Amino acid sequence: MEKIFPESFLWGAAASAPQTEGAALIDGKSPSTWDKWYELEPQQFFNQIGPKDTSNTYYLYKEDVRLMKEMGLNSYRTSIAWTRLLPDGQTLNTKAVSFYRNYFTEMLQAGIKPIINLFHFDMPWWLMEKGGWEMREAVDAFAFYAQTAFEQFGDLVKDWTTFNEPMVHIECGYLGEAHYPKVIDFKRAIQVGYHTLMAHVKAVQAFRQVGISKGKIGIILNLSPIYAKSQNPEDQQAQFYADLFYTRSFLDPVVKGEIPLELKNVLQEHGLTPKTNAGDKELIRQYKIDFLGVNYYQPLRVQAPKNQVFPAKSPGYFARGYNWPEKRINPHRGWEIYPAGMYDLAKRIQQEYDNIPWYVSENGMGVEGEEKFTKNQVIQDQYRIAFVKEHLEYLHQAIAEGSHCFGYHVWTFIDCWSWLNGYKNRYGFYQVDLDNQFIRKPKLSSFWFKKISSQNGF
Numbered sequence: 001m002e003k004i005f006p007e008s009f010l011w012g013a014a015a016s017a018p019q020t021e022g023a024a025l026i027d028g029k030s031p032s033t034w035d036k037w038y039e040l041e042p043q044q045f046f047n048q049i050g051p052k053d054t055s056n057t058y059y060l061y062k063e064d065v066r067l068m069k070e071m072g073l074n075s076y077r078t079s080i081a082w083t084r085l086l087p088d089g090q091t092l093n094t095k096a097v098s099f100y101r102n103y104f105t106e107m108l109q110a111g112i113k114p115i116i117n118l119f120h121f122d123m124p125w126w127l128m129e130k131g132g133w134e135m136r137e138a139v140d141a142f143a144f145y146a147q148t149a150f151e152q153f154g155d156l157v158k159d160w161t162t163f164n165e166p167m168v169h170i171e172c173g174y175l176g177e178a179h180y181p182k183v184i185d186f187k188r189a190i191q192v193g194y195h196t197l198m199a200h201v202k203a204v205q206a207f208r209q210v211g212i213s214k215g216k217i218g219i220i221l222n223l224s225p226i227y228a229k230s231q232n233p234e235d236q237q238a239q240f241y242a243d244l245f246y247t248r249s250f251l252d253p254v255v256k257g258e259i260p261l262e263l264k265n266v267l268q269e270h271g272l273t274p275k276t277n278a279g280d281k282e283l284i285r286q287y288k289i290d291f292l293g294v295n296y297y298q299p300l301r302v303q304a305p306k307n308q309v310f311p312a313k314s315p316g317y318f319a320r321g322y323n324w325p326e327k328r329i330n331p332h333r334g335w336e337i338y339p340a341g342m343y344d345l346a347k348r349i350q351q352e353y354d355n356i357p358w359y360v361s362e363n364g365m366g367v368e369g370e371e372k373f374t375k376n377q378v379i380q381d382q383y384r385i386a387f388v389k390e391h392l393e394y395l396h397q398a399i400a401e402g403s404h405c406f407g408y409h410v411w412t413f414i415d416c417w418s419w420l421n422g423y424k425n426r427y428g429f430y431q432v433d434l435d436n437q438f439i440r441k442p443k444l445s446s447f448w449f450k451k452i453s454s455q456n457g458f
């Protein structure tokens with residue numbers, strides 16, 4: 001059966017400044033935590049490839065935009081590097097302004113709507129040295145950066161987002177060891193989460209004050225539907241808490257203007273209540289988003305915790321993962337493939353979050369060692385086509401049932417550098433040749449995507 005999507009549906013791709021730009025310390029850019037961490041411990045990074053060796057968009061943006069058009073994209077999300085725009089947090093870098101203005105103009109001239117995000121895990125090093133998101137000072141520094149970006153680019157960019165996946169820098173940086181500063185401390189993680197939320201809220205406030213004509217602002221959350229192992233009250237409770245921490249902690253305040261009472265209670269009960277400022281509650285209530293971006297890769301499956309002693313590596317204290325016997329795994333990345341999760345997310349947003357306008361801001365398939373699928377010099381990534389198609393089928397069904405979804409962005413357009421994993425897992429619809437001046441080559445999936453975007457479905 002035909003699956004045709006709503007008029008003006010966005011067919012796009014997403015990426016971020018630190019994962020694509022390269023030129024990490026050039027033209028006035030100051031180091032982010034990633035640049036500095038790589039300088040300190042290059043052996044932590046897969047094949048020792050760091051953020052200065054990403055796909056070089058700083059120099060190749062015109063070619064990238066040409067290929068975006070060739071692939072049929074009508075929108076594209078990337079981020080601005082805070083450290084490029086305001087190297088010391090105060091002084092405007094005019095070279096950065098020119099680069100981004102040229103890049104965004106190039107997209108607009110190609111008929112590609114830019115959706116621009118402000119923070120994609122790239123904390124400035126100067127701010128991290130003072131304590132990063134643990135410090136209230138970071139909230140105002142971010143609001144100033146956001147305001148500067150809106151003022152400099154608001155004539156070109158109408159669609160903005162504040163953060164990409166705030167849960168990830170909190171969890172990987174303060175409950176795991178995959179982002180700087182690599183500490184495991186539940187209380188500090190909660191404070192970081194709270195300041196991130198306030199930084200988001202104050203950026204929305206700055207956006208409303210700057211007043212970009214026809215402008216809209218949102219946030220990008222990594223949402224996973226969370227399924228309990230059983231109907232047992234213990235497993236159900238684990239599901240409730242996992243959802244409270246992973247989903248509702250951000251989704252409720254940004255859409256409904258309120259931190260869930262249950263979250264406040266559980267934090268208080270465990271001595272984890274973050275420091276707040278007078279007036280914060282009102283700001284959260286007042287500055288809600290216009291639209292939501294949802295990154296969906298895989299669901300979370302949980303069961304009741306076992307013999308956990310507080311303070312544990314939370315939210316594992318409240319719920320732990322379990323292996324669903326029917327799990328379909330992406331053998332090349334190890335992540336679960338569960339396209340129906342897309343439908344469940346869409347329904348929840350429709351039913352519990354005022355059917356707020358939203359789009360799929362990331363969905364895609366990472367593959368290690370993909371070169372082995374090359375035929376006639378083209379990577380035959382039928383598995384990626386099947387992955388995207390299956391997710392789109394569920395999305396289409398949700399839209400047919402009234403979900404207000406306005407677009408679908410793949411992760412990602414060209415293979416890109418990914419944090420500690422470097423270029424291990426390839427997600428691109430174009431291949432990047434690391435040994436040969438970052439030459440880009442289309443994969444089979446890019447031709448297929450062009451077809452579905454031109455037909456507005458399949």
Ligand code: BGP
Binds near residue numbers: 168366
């Ligand atoms: C998301 C991030 C991206 C990207 C993607 C793929 O969480 O927003 O930055 O990295 O995941 O994940 P990975 O590269 O770890 O396979």
